Amino acid sequence: MFELLFVSAPIMNVQLLLEGIFIGSVFALSAYGLALIWGVMNVKNLAQGDFVIMGGYCAFAVYQLGIHPLFAIPVVIVFMFCFGWIVYKLIIKRVIDHDMFVSLLATFGLSLLLQQLLNLVFGPEVQTLDSQYGVFLLGDFVTVPKIKIISLVIAAAFATAVVIFMKRSRMGQAIRATAQDARAARVLGIDTDQVYAFTFALNAAICGVAGVLVSMIWSIQPFYGIIFSLRTFAIVTAAGLGNLPGVIGMSFVLGWFEQYAGVLAGAEWQIAASVFVLIGVLVWRQIQARRHRQVVR
Amino acid sequence: MTNEKILYLGLGIFGIVGPMLFPNYTLQIAMLWIMVLMASTWDITGGQMGYNSLGNITFFGVGMYVCAAIQVSMFYDLAEYTASYGAIKPVFTESQYFIGLILGIVAGGVVCVGLSLLLGLAVFGLRGPYFAIGTLGVAVAMREIVTTMDTVGGGAGISMPFLPLPIEYRSLFFYVLCFLLAVAAHFTIRWMFSTQFGLAANAIRDDEDKAEAMGIPTLRYKQFGWAVAAFYMGCIGAVFGNMSGYIEPQNIAFPLPTFGIFMVAMALLGGKGTLWGPVIGAIAFHIVKETTWTYLLDWQYIVLGLVLIVNIVYFQQGIMGWLKSMYPEKFGIVVDKSTNVSKGDA
Amino acid sequence: MSENIIEVNNVSKAFGGVKANVDISMVVERGSITGIIGPNGCGKSTLFNSIVGYHPIDSGSILFEGNEISHLVVGDIARLGMLRTFQQTRIYGEMDCVDNMQISVSHRPGSQATMFASRRGEIRERAEQLLEFVGLYSKRNLISGDLSFGQQKLLEFAMALMNEPKVLLLDEPTAGINPTLINGLIDRLRRANEELGITLCVIEHNMRVIMNLASDIYCLSNGKMLASGKPEDLQNDPRVIDAYLGGH
Numbered sequence: 001m002f003e004l005l006f007v008s009a010p011i012m013n014v015q016l017l018l019e020g021i022f023i024g025s026v027f028a029l030s031a032y033g034l035a036l037i038w039g040v041m042n043v044k045n046l047a048q049g050d051f052v053i054m055g056g057y058c059a060f061a062v063y064q065l066g067i068h069p070l071f072a073i074p075v076v077i078v079f080m081f082c083f084g085w086i087v088y089k090l091i092i093k094r095v096i097d098h099d100m101f102v103s104l105l106a107t108f109g110l111s112l113l114l115q116q117l118l119n120l121v122f123g124p125e126v127q128t129l130d131s132q133y134g135v136f137l138l139g140d141f142v143t144v145p146k147i148k149i150i151s152l153v154i155a156a157a158f159a160t161a162v163v164i165f166m167k168r169s170r171m172g173q174a175i176r177a178t179a180q181d182a183r184a185a186r187v188l189g190i191d192t193d194q195v196y197a198f199t200f201a202l203n204a205a206i207c208g209v210a211g212v213l214v215s216m217i218w219s220i221q222p223f224y225g226i227i228f229s230l231r232t233f234a235i236v237t238a239a240g241l242g243n244l245p246g247v248i249g250m251s252f253v254l255g256w257f258e259q260y261a262g263v264l265a266g267a268e269w270q271i272a273a274s275v276f277v278l279i280g281v282l283v284w285r286q287i288q289a290r291r292h293r294q295v296v297r
Numbered sequence: 298m299t300n301e302k303i304l305y306l307g308l309g310i311f312g313i314v315g316p317m318l319f320p321n322y323t324l325q326i327a328m329l330w331i332m333v334l335m336a337s338t339w340d341i342t343g344g345q346m347g348y349n350s351l352g353n354i355t356f357f358g359v360g361m362y363v364c365a366a367i368q369v370s371m372f373y374d375l376a377e378y379t380a381s382y383g384a385i386k387p388v389f390t391e392s393q394y395f396i397g398l399i400l401g402i403v404a405g406g407v408v409c410v411g412l413s414l415l416l417g418l419a420v421f422g423l424r425g426p427y428f429a430i431g432t433l434g435v436a437v438a439m440r441e442i443v444t445t446m447d448t449v450g451g452g453a454g455i456s457m458p459f460l461p462l463p464i465e466y467r468s469l470f471f472y473v474l475c476f477l478l479a480v481a482a483h484f485t486i487r488w489m490f491s492t493q494f495g496l497a498a499n500a501i502r503d504d505e506d507k508a509e510a511m512g513i514p515t516l517r518y519k520q521f522g523w524a525v526a527a528f529y530m531g532c533i534g535a536v537f538g539n540m541s542g543y544i545e546p547q548n549i550a551f552p553l554p555t556f557g558i559f560m561v562a563m564a565l566l567g568g569k570g571t572l573w574g575p576v577i578g579a580i581a582f583h584i585v586k587e588t589t590w591t592y593l594l595d596w597q598y599i600v601l602g603l604v605l606i607v608n609i610v611y612f613q614q615g616i617m618g619w620l621k622s623m624y625p626e627k628f629g630i631v632v633d634k635s636t637n638v639s640k641g642d643a
Numbered sequence: 644m645s646e647n648i649i650e651v652n653n654v655s656k657a658f659g660g661v662k663a664n665v666d667i668s669m670v671v672e673r674g675s676i677t678g679i680i681g682p683n684g685c686g687k688s689t690l691f692n693s694i695v696g697y698h699p700i701d702s703g704s705i706l707f708e709g710n711e712i713s714h715l716v717v718g719d720i721a722r723l724g725m726l727r728t729f730q731q732t733r734i735y736g737e738m739d740c741v742d743n744m745q746i747s748v749s750h751r752p753g754s755q756a757t758m759f760a761s762r763r764g765e766i767r768e769r770a771e772q773l774l775e776f777v778g779l780y781s782k783r784n785l786i787s788g789d790l791s792f793g794q795q796k797l798l799e800f801a802m803a804l805m806n807e808p809k810v811l812l813l814d815e816p817t818a819g820i821n822p823t824l825i826n827g828l829i830d831r832l833r834r835a836n837e838e839l840g841i842t843l844c845v846i847e848h849n850m851r852v853i854m855n856l857a858s859d860i861y862c863l864s865n866g867k868m869l870a871s872g873k874p875e876d877l878q879n880d881p882r883v884i885d886a887y888l889g890g891h
Contacts, residue, residue, distance in 0.1 A: 046433075108558065226433075233430050266445070279431065282434075295423070295424055489759070493758065493762060509716075510721055521758065
């Protein structure tokens, strides 16, 4: 395989690079959402991947009704937003002030709950939704399913919309103010609880959209969530909060790494590859911190 | 007699007499001791030290596989054996089996100690949630790596050698092993925390920066604590592998969504950071689980997730924490009535 | 045995665009009590943090007993015998006072605190003696988090003594203490220095305290070393007076 990729058919690299970008763009959505709630309310959501898978299953449900999954996107946005709001009010709100392991464990409990619920409702089979858009051929060796291009465009457009929202709207400003200094924001009349609820709900919606895309360009299964969560953490830890270009870049890097690992080492190594990246990032952060006489907090 | 002595007597009697009184439930009671061990060892670094690991299950699985590999490869070629998918049915003499088992258990424990020291280098520079996620990642990584290793059966796993004892003694044999390991773990932990080690662990939990600034070599304590946990988890993993008769990476060796999280849930329920908290939590958890499991059917894990969330959100201090706040004197906590008035200065 | 237990040579530290310390040099003589003063924001705490290993320095060198320590982490420096107390007073809030003291025992090689030393032996005795020394013996079994602020400060000081350090860096030890109790604290600081031989380096805002306590004083201003010398010299130094009262 190695020989094939780098000697006899280098054009295959184009295929892998494209695949990396397509799936990386979805990772980037999820990572942006995580960075958002991490930066604003210091919540490390271990259920992030499960939110994504849940979005995918919403698309699946729509698909079962005979409707094309792309049309599920607006439905998913609304549904996941409301879901995120409810989760915030019932769970997140109460653990937000406590020590960080508590909030992490609460989201881990949520992750378990969601996994099992999805398993109960939809069954343990791996699902991919057929968009029936056909493929696009680049030369003789590179096939690009059209849905992947559409997915990339949607991901980029959605992300841009969210970023503009954050920069221009009142709520976006309130969110950024609260992220910088919650107490100051409260003093100035911002209802921080409202801001937190909105941010968490927004994150859920972002994950939902990512999930719809994943269901079409990749696959979903009730227990895939935790791996997705670990990937997202790896990206955010590597790029750092507030570093949007870094998040996007790292998402693509992870996407590429997984593609190459899957092709060079075998499909069963793909999951291990993403976890290795996580561990690698954590180790690298420690080495970095140590040079500053610190630890990774 | 103090409350604690009563507890020891009660549990001790139950431990010895239980399987005789309820022979059909021997393996269930054995599971109880496994849970007690898991929760107690988790709490060494978790509740006592503040390093909440979500990946201790790694050692459970590694111990299991090391033991299985030793048991089989002492008398057969391991790769051939696993490749045959159970076609080769090993017949062990009693001495072959027991030597393999004992060696396997010890090796499982020792390998896990080494593994914990190695992994510790990668994760002990991380604080709080990073440590939890890092250890979770390690557990997932280990599970995936084992799945790819064909020598140990890959995704299909290993069929374990059969215990050459009459069937009525089989459960009892494993029960005794589980009980002894749980007792050994408990008293090891009890001794550790009665020394300076316990103070250092709690200092690391309360304010690690202060501990470092006072010259406490925190890494050494973290390593030791995790190594003890790893040892016992490895040993119990080895025993469990033999108990279940068949091991595979997803559900038996590295069961992240079940045992992996149970140990944390039990310690939290009983009260983390205490000697008895994890024990009580494990007992309560196990009893409730066993009695309700069959009624809940498909909803088992959903209810578990809900219980976990409710516990974390509303009952963080756990049973022991609740008892301590109700009856502080019984736990040797001295409350100075005179300082309650104001927090002015000296 | 060098005369200067701490030597700070041309140390600079900037945070982004803010130059917190610019080319600072000072020495602390073994067995002395040295003071660091200066108006708010002049860089005293930054200097402290640089010495104890809290952050890396941009340039310069810091010597402890003749050895370079500017690349070591906090724990290593503490184990060499240099401790610091915190302005906001940090103790182990969930443990009782005696336990706070016991765990503060020195972890340097050759000390009696092995990993599994008993909690009921000599270490405990010494802990109780030191609690007596600071006047907290009656509170020894209380949870330290329940003590008043002043009592916690005394506990933190006692914990530092328990560690038998060679040098103790104190960050504003009298801040937040009731004035009537300051004399008691000063007295204990002096006794720690004279009887236990601990070198002290103190950041202080209270002029009365530091002028009476210290034998040498360094005054910082705007990140630079402004003046240094004996207390009586600095008290009358127009530059020092200016830095505190006047504009800059």
